[in-house]
Every structure is written in C-alpha cells, then in structure tokens.
Amino acid sequence: MNSIYQKILLVILSLAVTKSWTQSQFTKVIQGPLVEQPSDSRSVNFVDVNNDGWEDLFISNGPSSGQHNFLYINQGDGTFTSLTDDPIVTDGAKSDGATFADIDNDGDLDAYVVTWYGQQNYFYRNEGNGSFLLDKDSVLTTNGTYSETASWGDVNNDGWLDLFLTNSEGKPKQNQLFLNQNGKSFKSTTTPANQSNTLSRSVNWIDINKDGKSDLFITNEGKSPNELYLNTGKAPFFLSEQSAIWNELPTGSMSASWGDVDNDGDLDLFLANAGYYQEIDNQLLLNDGKGNLSLNANSGLSKDGGCSYGSAFGDFDNDGDLDLIVANGFCKSKLENWLYQNDGKGNFTKIASALPDMSSYCSFGLAWGDINNDGFLDLAIANCQNGKNQVQPANDLYLNNGNDNHWLKIKLEGTVSNRSAVGATIRVLTKRGKWQMRYINTQSGYCGQNSLIAHFGVGSEKRIKKIKVLWPSGKKTILRNQKTDQQLHVLED
DSSP: OOOOEEEEEOOOOOOTTOOTTTTTTTTESSSSSSSSSOOOEEEEEEETTTTTTSOOEEEOOOOOOOOOOOOEESSSEEEEEEEOOSSSSSOOEEEEEEEEEEEESSOOEEEEESSSSSSSSSSEEOSSOOOEEEEOOOHOOOOOBBBEEEEOOOOOOOOSSSSEEEEESSOOOOOOEEEETTTEEEEEEETTTTTOOOOEEEEEEEESSSSSSSSSEEETTTTTOOEEOOOSSSSSSSGGGGGGGGGGSOOEEEEEEEEOTTTTSEEEEEEEETTTOOOOOEEEEEEESOOEEEEEEGGGGGSSOOOOOEEEEOOOSSSSEEEEEEOSSHHHHHHSSSEEOSSSSSOOEOOTTSSTTOOSSEEEEEEEEOTTTSSOOOOEEEOOOOOTOOOOOEEEEEOOOOOSSSSEEEEOOOSSSSOOOOEEEEEEEEEEEEEEEEOOOOSBBBBEOOSSEEEEEEOOOOEEEEEEEETTOOOOOOEEESSEOOOOEEEOO
C-alpha cells in the first residue's frame, strides 16, 4: 500500500522556556501540523504501530459532521510524518474513543475506533508495517451504536484479547462484550450480570483484588453510579458489593484511572467527574490490598471542582511515584488542564508552572508516552470544541525536559499469554528497598491510552534489585540486578 507522508518538524524553543524544574518540567511544541492543524479531537493513543521502537501517536476526531483521524509516525530523529492515505485516517467518521493491542498475536498492534451518532464502529488490522486494513467483521463494525470508548482485555485468560464497548445513547444503551475467537473473529456474548441501561463513558480492565483475573470497571455519567464487576473465572461477571460505595459519591463520572499511587502493591482509583457545563469534584479512592476501596476525602484531587474528562497516571519527574494529569472541557470557566505531583504517599499537589503556555481550550483525552526514548514521559492532549459556535482548536504536545533522576522501561511480550501482555503486572524493587507496580492495560483513562511499555522512575537509583512479572497465564518471570536507564524486552517463558 502506497502512503503519502507529510513531514512534521517538531521545533522546540529552548530559549522561550527555562529547563529549571522550578519553572517548567516541559517544553511546549509550537510548530508542525500535529500542534497547528485545527480539529475536534477525542482520543489520544501512544502506540508503536510499525515496531521500529519509537512511539507513534494516534488522535481520533469526532465532530457531528465527521472528520478524518490522525496517525503520526515517529521518525526517531525529532520529527514525525503524518499518514494521509491509509484507511485508519480516511474514514471521515464521527469518532470517539480508540484502543490498540495485538488481537491476533501476530506481532503488531491492531485498532478499534468507536463512533457516536448511531454510526458503525471501525476495526482495523495492522498489516505489519504500520498500515491498516479495515476488517468488516459484522459483529464488531455494524453496531449502529452511540459508543464512547472501548478497551481490549483477556477476560478468560485464554491468550486472546477480548473487547468491551461502552455506549451512552441509542436503543439499547447496553454496553457490549465481544469474545475473541482465536484472532480470526469475535462473538457477542452476555454482558456482565445485573448491568443496567446506563449512560456509560470509560471502561478499564483491572485486577482489583490481585487474583490474576481481569475485573471490569465502568464509569457512568448523569445520575447513575459507577459499576465494578468482579471476574470469578466463569461467566458471568457479578456486580461487586463494593459498588455500594459509588452511591455515596457524586455521580457523573467521565474517566477512571487506576494506579498504585502509594506504592503498596495494589491499584488505587482516580475518578474524573463532570456534568454538561457543570462542575463536579473529582475523587481519589485507595485500595486496602483486598479490593476494598475507600474515599480519600483529604486529597487535593477532590477539591478542585472542574469539568473533568480525560485522566492518566504517569511518573513525569522520575522520582518513583505516580503523578496525574487531568483534562477539563465543556465548562463555562475551568478549561485549563491540571498536572498534579505525588509526594510518594498518595498526596497530590497541583503544579501550575510545569506545563508552559497551557491553552484554555476544551480538552478531552490525554496520554503519556516517551517520544524521544530519553526515559522521561512526554504528554499529548486532544482538544475539542467547547460549543458549536467555537472554532476547532489544535492539539497540544509537551516534551519532557528531564532531570537527574534515573528510570527503567519494560516491554513485555507474551507467548502463552496474549502477545501484548495486557493484564500483566510488573513489580520493581530498587536497591534501597522501594517497590513499585504497573499494570498493563489499553485504556489509561477516558479516551486515552498510555504507552504499552511500562515506565518506572527510580530517582537516584542506578541498579534495580529485582523485577517480578506476573503474566495473565499465571506464569512468573523474575529478573535480578538490572541497570537503570535502559529499556528491557521481557519474553514470557
């Protein structure tokens, strides 16, 4: 397939923004179609679509009139090219969320892009070189739904990634679960037990109780509480008794991001909330290690009262704990995005100066990925129209200026498990006895997908004492005495 590429030069103005941490951790990219081309954007996905070792960037677009999506190919030299004649960027659809993973275990990342307005959804198979072929699987693509997003996850740990789809309008509004049939086709199956016809937004596959099975978490807008479904290993899922906690919280959740914010070995939860042009406080909930969540009412994250949509955890300063970025949109006033720094104990402080020249646009999805392979997480933000009469903005890209802290990146490859290792847990122990944990998933928040390469900041540490990988198959891999400031490729034994 011949592809026409348009060169994008990422020009970084180092004189405009100081590299001092006290002033700014990031430099805003200000030139190139990626940050100049107007669009009504939704999802941001950091994905290496051509397996060249450099993170590419997919951005979906979703105005009511339809719009082509964007796929920017990383050239590894500070430049990107814009794919312009591939099916994944020429469907002109009214796109919303997107999710990438290797669904047929052939070594490349495939894509599922959902649409709103009762349109069909789109399933794209990667041809191995970063170009895509539209798969017209009637189960996945002729939905005619009002879909928000989707996420790949191995619900039955059979080594093949399944798909869960969220819907917010239409008849029925019911969400959908599709089971992978050995990478060749999909079968629609019974959705989790007791699921209501809610207006759903984001979806995450997580292992909340550390039993090795992928549980399901769904955020719901409006007046419906969020839903946590536990995986027993046998269909169907069942609604957790912990779901009673959602009835005690303000409703209207758009995004959920899961991460170990206090480094105690379990997944904690951030909820980004919003009404339509209505501010609602966000929440941070901490996991007790057994899958029970409790509200951290004293967290600074719970008092900002924004109209929050996308969210994503990432250690942007490489100090050994997960920080947080939150996108705000469809709001009367609070349209700036918020970057929070973690103190290592799960206490967050808003860092206003870290993102220079932050545009006061309506923002939707966002994600972290290491664009230049320097070991520091960069940030991409999808911006949207804050009303029909507003012009379409350009998207934002921020490059991390780095600091003296060290890092480790780990790329997993499953053999018995799914090849993308979605559902795997990685724990890292530094020489000084500090543990960190990452969980591999395909949605880091509403309309956002962080890189599938696990990133750990380790501060002043120069060696890692132990790395423990728990694969979805139940197998374990242990590595010892590894150097920092490198990327490891770990193959399932």
